[in-house]
Amino acid sequence: MSAAPSDRRPPPPIPVTILTGFLGAGKTTVLNRLLRDPALARSVVLINEFGEIGLDHLFVEKIDGDMVMMASGCLCCTLRGDLIDTLENLLRRLDNGRIPPFDRLVIETTGLADPAPILHTLMGHPYLLLRFRLDGLVTVLDAINGAATLETHPESLRQAAMADLLVFSKIDLIRSDEEKRAFARLLERLERINAGARRLDDPKLLDANHLLGLGLYNPETKATDVARWLNVEALAVATHGHGHHSEHESHDHDINRHGDSIRAFVLVGEKPLSPSSCDLFLEILRNAHGPNLLRVKGIIALTDDPSRPLVIHGVQHVFHPPTRLDAWPDADHRTRIVFIVHNTSPQFVQGLYDAFAGDLGIDRPDAQALTESPLTPARGGLLA
Structure with a gap:
């Protein structure tokens, strides 16, 4: 007997890894190495041009004009036209049995690409949200020329700032x-x-294990791994030289306060937000600073159910639908949000959170001014 329509569920979302890096960084070498890893045998690789990708000796058969089957089992196709159309066509081939099942998608961008639009597509399209999940953004950097490239090419700076994994080429x-x-x-x-x-530090050591589990979902434990995903400790050490500091400590050595217009910081909230305040907090951030929010990842304490925190993930003005966890991942039940921003004040973001956590009522003058400002979101927010 066939299953009732209500029993039919979509298959688990397919993890997606985005591989980027500026022109000449060594992205092609990294991709060639990954394509030979047996652990990626059941993968689909979307590339902009075949170019120097070493596939010739791996070809087995043509599936259609854009796709080839390789000896490893990988499927590789050129990335043409709109990404949404490309991904929807790929899913149709899969669902119709025209291509074998695959368990990972790797998208290789051009060297001049800003990763944000690809992230937007995966995070904001309703159907693609059901079928794919972002597992990580990998950026390849030239160890010799990378510093100069970051200075002169904004695309490279954004690729590095938004990455979950940085791979250094040419160190040798x-x-x-x-x-x-x-x-x-x-x-x-x-x-x-x-x-x-x-x-x-050594791309020769790169294998599939480095690509797996960069996102919130840990494939080894089959569960969420917030601490590994946020990696707040690494940011705290980089910022202050140790994992904690006094509020009155001098910031003379805070490396995130000098030089770059792009910076990383962690917002820590001692008090939880109400669901409506959380919704408005995120919407105001998105509307006020959307283009400057290169990456936002965090876990938020809410007043309606303090035992079940909210996980958020955003890129610029596009946010993935928030997820409620069944429990806190550790003993720290404070809000922790990692921001990577361009020309945005950490003090403003922290102050905005603290204002909403202080139960700022809509009948008070300051809150009324806030909700009537040009930054006010349309009805139906992130948590609606």
Whole structure:
């Protein structure tokens, strides 16, 4: 007997890894290495152009004009046209049995690409949200020329700032003192803009294990892993040299307060938000600073059910539908949100949260001014 329509559930979302890196960073070498990893045999790889991707000896058969089957079992196709159309066509092929089942999607961007639109597509499209889940953004950086590239190309800076994993290429080619100083400058800048990202110093060691579990979902435990995903401790160490500090401590050594217009910081909320305050807090941030919110990841304490925190993930003005966890992942029940921002004041963001956590009532003048400001969101917020 066939299952009733109400019993039919969509398959588990397919994890998606985005591979990016500026022109000449070594992204092609990294992708070639990954394509030979047996753990990625049941994968689909979307690339902009075949170019120098070493697939010739891996071809087995043509599936259609855009897709080939490789000896490893991977499916590889050129990324043409609108990404939504590409992904929907891929799912139709899968559902119709025209291609074998796959358990991971890797999207390789062009060297000049801003990763944000791809993240927007995966986080904001209702159907794609059901079928795919973002597992991580991997950025390849040239160890020798990376510092200069970050200085002169905003695309490279955004690729590095938004990454979950930073892979350094050409470290083995560093010889001169100047090249060593350039790599040191690169590391110093990355500490300012994205200290929470994991790092891999030798791309020769890169395998599928480095790509798995970069997102909120841990494939090994089949559960959420908030602490690993947020990596707040790494950001705290980079910012202050240790995991805690006094409110009155001097900020002379806070590397996130100097130099870059892009910075990373952690918002910590001692008091929970009401669901409506949380909704308005996120909407005001999105409407006031949307283009400048390069990445927002966090866990939020709510007053309606303090034992079940809310997980949020946003890129600029697009936020993934929030998720309520069944329990806190650790003994710390405070709100913790990691921000990577461009030209946005941490003091403003923290102050906004604290105002809403202080039960700012809508009948009070300051709250009334806030809700009537041009930053007010349309009805139907993130938690509606």
